[in-house]
Amino acid sequence: MARMTSSARPLLNRRLAEFGTTIFAEMSAHATSTGAINLGQGFPDTDGPEEIREAAVRALRDGRGNQYPPGPGVPELRAAVAAHQERRYGLSYDPDTEVLVTAGATEAIAASLLALLEPGDEVIALEPYYDSYAASIALAGGTRVPVTLRPDEEAAADTPGGVPHRRFRLDLDELRDAVTDRTRLLLLNTPHNPTGTVLTRAELTEIARLAVERDLLVVTDEVYEHLVFDDAEHIPLATLPGMRERTVTIGSAGKTFSFTGWKVGWVTASPDLVTAVRSAKQFLTYVSSGPFQYAVAEALALPDTYFDAFRADMLRKRDLLAAGLTDAGFSVFRPQGTYFVTTDIRPLGESDGFAFCRALAERAGVVAIPNAVFYDHREAGAPFVRFAFCKKVSVLEEAVGRLRKAFAG
Template identity: 60%
Template sequence: LRRAVADHQRRFYGLEVDAETEVLITAGASEAIAAAILALVEPGDEVVLFEPYFDHYATSVALAGGRRRVVRLREPDLSFDVADLESAIGPRTRLILLNTPHNPTGKVFDAEELGHVARLAIRHDLLVVTDEVYEHLVYDGGRHIPMATLSGMAERTLTISSGGKSFGFTGWKIGWAHGPADMVSAVLTAKQSLTYVSGGPFQHAMVTALGLDDGYFSQLADDLEGKRDLLGDGLRAAGFEVFPTAGTYFVTADIRPLGFDDGVAFCMSMPERCGVVA
């Protein structure tokens, strides 16, 4: 499986990865994220996150004794202010945790945005941990750009992904991380205290999945793009404002055009109002 991961990275992104020393198999991407934070963050260190973010990031940082510094993705285009990113970086900053395509907004960071992150990571000698589990769920002719492909970033980036989203096997919990050998070795030290091995038989199946032809991956994106459009059109027809979704399988809708301003209260009222659980 480590060889299949390395082959996948070469095939899709032109990355040369040593399967023996630079790839680690984990119990899903979630374990890879937790092990990475536990290995690379010391108590008091700061981790920069883009908000909103997958809640697992916050718990992993807390377990490591780290502190979160957040940069907000701004409506309606879900862009970020580079000045906000610069101000979030301080003397205790250890790493930037970047998720693209992004959960839960559906944003796909473009080359210019990734360039800003890379420039600041290099300037401040920071590590970057990237969660790229939605890498094959990109729409409208867009493309996913791994941070490790940018100049000067392969040597400071740990790339995390899994088979859960690309192949619909979330329950199998087969993930991986790759990066510089010393960084992967450090993550392994933490990982082996979380689980020893996961999904042995499923790992063989994932080798086959990663080797599927290009038609599978393009059809996956095309199919989900159509479903995104169907759902978005329906929500707009119901009166919601729908923000752009360039990737993932998330659609973000704003309830304010309907006269509501409390998302939690709105969701709690839906079973009574229309028989829908949110």
């Protein structure tokens, strides 16, 4: 067998050369090895509704989904997704031709970009962005063009819980200037991870106008649609004029029902767009999550009281963590959506989020994520750190206590 030499061709495809082990895996392993509280990776530490878990067990026992489910997804789930979009947003989708079930939102993003991009096409994404966006654009041979959400310099009036309201904002002029003749697609995320920003109707209206004017496709990641707080409102881009036929909307059960391990997501779009995305998706997982699809169909039909209680529970946890981080000396961006709080560590005398997070487990017994991993322009994200609040209240209280002790004395 020939030996590899220093001049040998690299094993990893050059498109993925910049991507190594994700920061989530690194920091979760760090939490395990140090015994720290993991507020880094965004997964709940409790299961979702018992009746939905039992629905999955029932599907297993009844032999539904134990073999390959239909390629587009089981009819019950596709119908439930369509009914959810109609009930919540007045969006009418044909479950047979305009809904596609995927292995979570991550596959939906990858399949959409693989299907819709040609090598060299430019994709505008709002920076900071979830790390799979960059990897999926690279796999498709596209060129990512970040438009940076920038933080308020001044805090707005005090809000409930004593945490001043600061927001990361989109510069619409910068977005418009980023579009070139090579731009094929806008990749949006609202509610936005990691900043917690929820794009307003005015912002989305301008985005829609730009997409129509420049004939752009749009992929919208809306997995946190049911986690919107205070006076913010989630508005699907597909509801705006001219957007129904050019928007691929991505949803997921993991965040809303606290079953992230089931990996059930979906795409809703026009028949032509769904057919394109399915063409790529079928060569990724082909199908997945058979029995869980039946359970998620029942979950989407839960009454509004479930969604209201879920949001209220996360709101309480958001306020607990945001107040605790403020007391510990962090500057806090109080999120309008998602289950993450972004903080600025400069008031603590720190400016390097990577170094701060790698030392935090030993210093305070807590793990967080440096926001810089979500940026092309790493310097723009350097002083920001993300904490997850999708944990038990007792866990958050312990974490807050540790952080106060470590930084506030």
